[in-house]
Amino acid sequence: MSRNRxxxxxxxxxxVHFGPLSSARAFAADHLDxxxxxxxLVSELDQIRQCEPHAALVLHGSAALGAWAVESALRLAWERNxxxxxxxxxxxxxxxxxQLAERLRVPLxxxxxxxxxxxxxxxAVADTEAARARLTARCAVLFGxxxxxxxxxGVINSEVPGVTAALVADDGYxxxxRSAAGRPDGGHRVRVPVPGPDGRPWAELVAQLAAWSPSWVETVELILRLARAPLAASVGRSWLAxxxxxxxxxxxxxxxxxGEDVTDPARDAGWRLDGRHVAVVLRVAERSVQAEDSTTPAVIVAWRETFAHLPLVPVEDGWAAWWxxxxAEPEEVAAQVRDFLNPVRVPLELTAGVGVAGEGVNGLRRSVAEAQLASAVASRIGGGAVELFGELGPRAVLACLPVTEIAAAAQVALENLLGAPDAEVLITALAALLDCAGSTGQAxxxxxxxxxxxxxRIERIRARGVDLDSPDQRLALHLACYSLLSSRGWRS
Structure with a gap:
């Protein structure tokens, strides 16, 4: 705290919370700000008339002879503020x-x-810094x-008077x-960033103050900063687990x-292997920040908030789950996954692939493999995309291709076509035409x-030097169009 103020x-x-009144019996305790x-120290009621505002009146002697004297003191205290x-x-x-104390809003x-x-x-009143230092020290001990x-x-909300605190994510969650601290409307607030296990800002510790003053703000901010390390350690322990x-x-x-038999360990892990399965694989969108090992706990925590009964297991390039x-039908599963991806509370753009339903362990293996292929397609579309393997069919094979390398070659081979002002429209039309085996009506x-x-559009494509009549070039054109659409985020 600044010594110049x-x-x-x-x-x-x-x-009340950390001073001499902590053990006192209180009335009208909602008005402590x-x-x-x-x-x-008042021994005669008339002395109250001479007191300056903002005084704590301590009754003794004749000023404390019976309830009537206390009620008179309350009225005089109200008059003198x-x-x-x-x-x-x-x-x-x-x-x-x-009731009188409550009506007059004078704490007794x-x-x-x-x-x-x-x-x-x-x-205490003479040395406010010492009193607030005792509060800070008590909170530090309780945090530990x-x-x-x-x-x-809970320590902040119970020990720090007039403060409502919450840990709030970047999106306000x-x-x-206490949820009141996270609401943006009204009140004075103190905010302190909280680092995650990786050291980067993970959330914000927000405290709403019932009363504001520079010294009190500094005290509350110091207490919040003391809470950051225990919070990070707590999150780190849970994330490590x-x-x-x-x-x-x-x-x-x-x-x-x-294909190995791990039935007993899988069941010990709570996995269901018998019955009808529909697998889902989550994957980070190709054009977003790529996932790191440290993001797995965040993804799993977000998943559990929505699907507490379903496992989410890391796999190559993503995370797998199954219904x-x-x-269970893939379309219904896809709808649930779309709802999850929309408000997901992880700093990643996630996509998903959904496999075809399969029976038993072998069906689960196949469904996971299908979901992985579909997720690769979805990841090239962008965050929130969900692709069903059953709707992709053989096109899922394209997910295994080195799209980036093919797109780089396509940019050279189709330079004239890509130089057109409406290149996206022409490439999309060409891809549709090739998908439909040359049928302009279907395209x-x-x-x-x-x-x-x-x-x-076909005439404009031809005018740019693209030969649509050569069977030898159609496969290459098809792959080139696919890679360009995927790498540039264009939708066919």
């Missing part, structure tokens, strides 16, 4: 007294020894004793803590897909245009 007075809430600039009233424990606080505290509390309050994200957030499990399951799935259900239906439009 006089720290703001403590609030009643601070005195008032600051306390001084402490007044006092911060709170503190009375001795021997006074029985009636329901009418409690009952303590065993008012004189001792007056001294302790005066010391907590092991989960939820418990660490509240990972843990997920990564360890994922590595084991990857070896198990590889063994299963090779086991007598009525037009596929492109959603009139047949004459296709004929006009």
């Amino acid at each position: 006089t720290p703001e007075p403590l609030s009643v809430a601070e005195l 008032r600051q306390v600039s001084r402490v007044a 006092a911060s709170c009233v503190i009375a001795p424990a021997e006074i029985a606080v009636t329901s009418s007294t409690a 505290f009952v303590v065993e020894d008012p004189a001792t509390h007056a001294l302790e309050l005066s010391a 004793e907590r092991s989960t994200v939820r418990d660490i957030l 509240v990972i843990a803590g 997920i990564a360890h499990q994922a590595a084991s399951e990857r070896l198990l799935l590889q063994t299963l897909l090779r 086991t259900d007598p009525e 037009a239906a596929r492109l959603g245009v009139h047949r004459n439009t296709v004929l006009g």
Whole structure:
């Protein structure tokens, strides 16, 4: 905290949460945001009329003789804009007294020894930095004793007065803590980035403050920074456990897909091998940031939030899962996966391939292989794409081709065609025509245009030096068109 600025007075809430009033019995406890600039030991009610605003009034002597005196003190405290009233424990606080405190919004505290509390309050109010340092130290100790994200957030929300905290993802999703802190509307906020296990910013620790002052903001920010290391450690432990499990399951799935009998270990892992399976393989879109080993836990955590009952196992170039259900259909599975890919909370553009339904272990092996081929096709389209192997048919074989190298050669061979202002339109039309074995009518239906439009595009293609009549060139043209459409993100 800056030594060049006089720290703001403590609030009643601070005195309750980590100060002399922590053990006091409280009434009207929802109104603790008032600051306390001084402490007044009051033995006569008339003395309250001389008190300055923002004082904590400690009653003793004749000022504390019965509930009527306390109620009179509350009224006078309200008139003088006092911060709170503190009375001795021997006074029985009636329901009418409690209601009066609530109606006047003046906090009332009952303590065993008012004189001792007056001294302790005066010391705390006189040295606010020391009081806030005690709060910071207490939070640091409690952070060290907590092991989960939820418990660490709980320390902030329970110990720091007037603060509502949450761990929030980049897209505003509240990972843990109180959702009110994550809402963008209203209130003063303190934000501190939280690194993930890889050291890069992973989320943001957000605290909403009921009361604002420069000194209090610095205190809250310091507490949030102290929470970052325990939060990162907690996330790291959970991610390490997920990564360890994922590595084991990857070896198990590889063994299963090779045709070896791993029925018992697979069932121990909770996998269902009998019945009807539809496999799915997730893969990162080719034109996005590529996946690293450190992203596997994030993908698995996001998957579990949506499909808690389904395994997600790392495979080459992606992650595999499968639905086991007598009525499972690839189209229905694809629809569910599309919904998952839309709001997925991982810093990756994911795509997916869906295999054909298969029975038993052999059917599962085949469905996974099909899903891998379909996912390769989807990855070249872009984030969120889902391809079904059953709809691709033999075209899935194209997923195995070195598209980047073929596209580079195609750029040279079809330089004149690619130089046309409407190159994308012409390449798309050429690909459709070749897909339809030269039928202009089918190509037009596929492109959603009139047949004459296709004929006009064919003439422009011919004018650019492309020979459509040579059987020897059709396969090369077909591959060239496919590679260009895939590498440039054009849709056929």
